[in-house]
Amino acid sequence: MEKPLLEVKDLAVNFKREEGFFKAVEGISFKIWPREVVGLVGESGSGKTAASLSLLNLTSSRGKVGGEVFFDGVNILTLPERKLKKFRGRQIGVIFQEPMTFLNPVLTIGVQIMEPMVEHWKISWGQARERALYLLSEMGIKDSERRMKEYPHQLSGGIRQRVMISMALACSPRLLIADEPTTALDVTLQYQIIELLRRIREKTPMAILLVSHDLEVVRELCDRVMIMYGGRIVETGGIREIFKDPLHPYTRSLVEVSPSFERVAWRLPGEDAPFSYQSNIPAGCRFQHRCSRVSRECKGAEPSLKEIGGKGWIGNSFSFHRQVRCWKYQEGALEKDEKPL
Amino acid sequence: MYPFFSRRIFHAIIVLLGVSLLTFVMMNLAPGDPYHLDPELRFNPEAVARWKELRQLDQPLHVQYFSWLKNMLQGDFGISLVHNKPVWELMMERVPATLLLTGTSLLVSLLISIPLGVFSALRKGSFWDQVISSFTLGGVSIPNFWLGMLLILFFSYHFKWLPAAGMRTVGMEFSLLDYLKHLLLPTVVLSVASAAYFIRYVRAGVWEVIQQDYIITARAKGLGDMTILLRHVLRNAALPLITVISLHLPYLFTGAMLTEYVFSWPGMGRWIVSATLSRDYPSVMAINIMVAFLVTLFNLVADLLYASFDPRIKYR
């Protein structure tokens, strides 16, 4: 059996604010195997972006990252910045959600695509240029010669996101973190980018962590999905299982309001995404205020992430667990009364 | 591009005309007359009349102004009433020293303020940031004159390390070190205020840039700190700095006038003061036009630099 490419243990991210520490991510653990495409789904404020950025210690100076992140067996969070840089961009590429603000406005896109190669591979700009042109045409950008000399503001949203992807792929990383790669785009473009990612996924041996609030996007691309709520993973499972048989009430509501591909923004019933300041984290399950099936024990203690059923399979080599964090599926409180939909 | 330029040049011409007219009117409204320099001449109406006639000062004011304007447009700034010498020559004799002093000071203040400002922004709130902040506060509030005298007292009088006056040791063979020694104190005096002023803007600019999303992108690419700083941060932070520098240049120039006096530097400063005090109209006109021209020019250069630093800006 292969070793996992990425193993995250008990990852926590705290942001220092004037009001106190804001726990964006609390004790999440997961693994990603080579070639696997994993979705990390949650609404805004659920901590999914913080979780993905913290894997490379990219959170701002006010963010404190705890826990362990093993990449290929190396705990990269304990590495000095100097060594950690060798992972960033080279082993792990990142696509950000808003290409307009995540691209430097005063540098040509050519420079921005070439610079990680020049940095990591110590090749000349001329050599890097060859590959950049190749990457751009791979991304379906015509006239890549001319595009290389253009600046972000001269490009359309779709092209910008393709540039962003080329940048992330420049050094052929083994893991790609895609943080909401389609959110900022309109629907047709979303579809094109998803197609693009799908093609990349087929052509390269790279693993992908797709961070999104959009279950539909995840469904298009992923093998497996992790649902986050309030800084915690609340459910994991294979993509088909999740859609067929969502266990956690939150997952269930996500699946329910996610009928079609056209829907861009949605909102859950209940209040806005909770701010989980240390002072006002509720005792018990974090979803209790918005849960339609809340019971007494939900208000008592927080349920643990519980494995349900056996291992699932993707491809032929790796296994995963179906997990859920809900009192209904805890030992002794297993559901007898109702079967999930 | 061209429409933009012609519009700017048109504006510049209007400004320069305005400055010249205003200067002309103010000079003529101020009490006194250039011939007052000669006490005997003052009391000899006949000689005064002859003196004025020879210099065409007996004509009506508007005639004087337009003939000045006509000559100026042909590159002739007239003859100084005090020095009896073309104003252009007087200016050219003094401009190099002032340019040397202001140029060095601008360079030095940028060399000081950029690293310190960047450092301050990156370590915002740290002990050294606070040290630098107090320096900037002190730097902008210390008067040039006072600082200059203080430095002379310490370095020239007390320690006898550096000369107190002039641009070089007279009667000595050319020596670069000698020039540098003379340049050091005036440059320090003139740079302190500018550096302090620039540091604040560099710090604020860099601080704002490092909050930007594209810096996260740059870090995610695994770029080195220096690459991020030079290629991503400074290029963006340079934009507001260019404006600040171009707006600051007139102040630097004014500061140079005082500093030149304190250190007996042979620049424009003394000439400007004496020309004004002696009502040397052609000199005063030329100086004002020159300064206004330089300010306009620097603003234009700043706009061009802006465009070259920020591809989003296009002039039409």
Added chain:
Amino acid sequence: MIRKIMLIILVLILVLLLAFSFSGCNLEQSPDGQLRVSSLGSPITLNPLYVRDSFSAEVVSFLFESLLKSNKETLEMEPALVYDWEIKEEGRTYLLNFREGLQWSDGEPLTAQDAAFTLRVMCHPDFTGHQYSLYFHPIVGAVEYHLEHDSSLADGDIQGIEVIDEDTLKITLEQALAPFLSYLEFQPLPEHILGEVPVAEIEGHQFSRWPEVTSGPYLLEEWEVDEYLKMTSNQDFYMGAPNIEEIYYRIIPNQEAQLIELINGNLELIPTAVKLEDVEDLEENPEVEIYSNLRLVYDYLGFNMKREDTPLQEREVRRALSMILDREALVEDVLLGYGEVLHGPLVPLQFPYDPEFESFSPDLGRAEEILEETGYEDGFELKLIVNAGNQVRENAALMFKEAASQVGVEVNIQVLEWQAFLEASQQGNYDLIISGQGTGVDPDLTFNWHSQSPLNELGYANPRVDELIEEALVTMEEEERAEIYRQAQEVIVADAPMIWLYTREAVHAASSRLDNFTPHPENAFYKIYQWEIE
């Protein structure tokens, strides 16, 4: 990384500073035979005929020699280019004998022709200096020349100026003029250079900016604008080559910097412009010598007598106001003793000066009485103008205001920028003015005290004084003349047209290596060819 770079920059700055300080430890002493003199400003013109400021006058005195020179103590005229002279026809003709073999610096002979040419320039209609109207119009034919000469060049002849031969010049005056000899302290211009230049263009001519052909002890070699002028000794100077080979006239507008440069050995002489407050410290320095000498200038507080309907029209009021100021205190406290109280228009060194003569001494009680007697017991207001930037005069103004308030007179002081001050003084827009007056070498009182003189700013008019002045002008015998001036002085002082405040001394600081430094009341560089530097 950033920290490393910061460190490197810091170390670099420190190293540079250290390098500077070590290399700067030995400030260069001037080579032998070099004299460095400081000045607060730059000369404006180097043409002696157009000199209007002290800096130009100083440099011109290095470069040009005059026909005659006044002695630094007696003020009597002494030979210079002219070594001998005769005054004939009861003071109407002057026969001037030039030294033989005089040369311009280009080797051309300097002759009586050049002096005649220079006189013609000064009398030419296009000449804008003051010399014609003050000094030379009494020459026979000068008025004619000035009014009727119709060439732009200073050619032709003035009847009263005759070149007898190369070395002899004869000047004939319309009538005897006692001070005329002192007017001959002018520096001739080279006719072979300027003879073909229209007079109107001489002031702006290249020669006025950089005189290549000169007659003085030094030759101009370098002029770095607002920085220094370098002059080298004239090997062909008629008194022999000066001892000091090179002179640097350094322009240092900052007085404190001048002192520091002197103490640090970068300067050998600060002529005239030493701040009185610094003198005490300097005197303790064994390497610095302080020199001082009286000058032919005085400061005064003048009463405007041109304005009608002011109390100052009344002689008694002026006399009363002349009694209130303690001038001894002014000289002691403000001038720190570097000056003398003056009692009348004749200054020390001039031959008619009488050290015994005294005018009003401070007597507030008497002043008050007089004001009561004249009907001004309720007091009145007066406007006093003074130019900005002269500490001593501003202090004098304050002391006077203080004293006046004790006799019920309110003085409003207006401190004016120089040009505004000149304008106000010319328009008579004041009651009281504090200003300065140069007297010249000759005691002649015409310019300031004759009722018809345009320079008589205050509007003083007394027919008896006019008479005495006119008489003195034609009196050639010195003792007789002195007696007339003393009489005139008594009349003038009794009329109290001004309060003579003081004559200020010139204070010079020199390196103790400088010898034979003998400043003249009007020229610090008197007989510079005799100076020596160790």
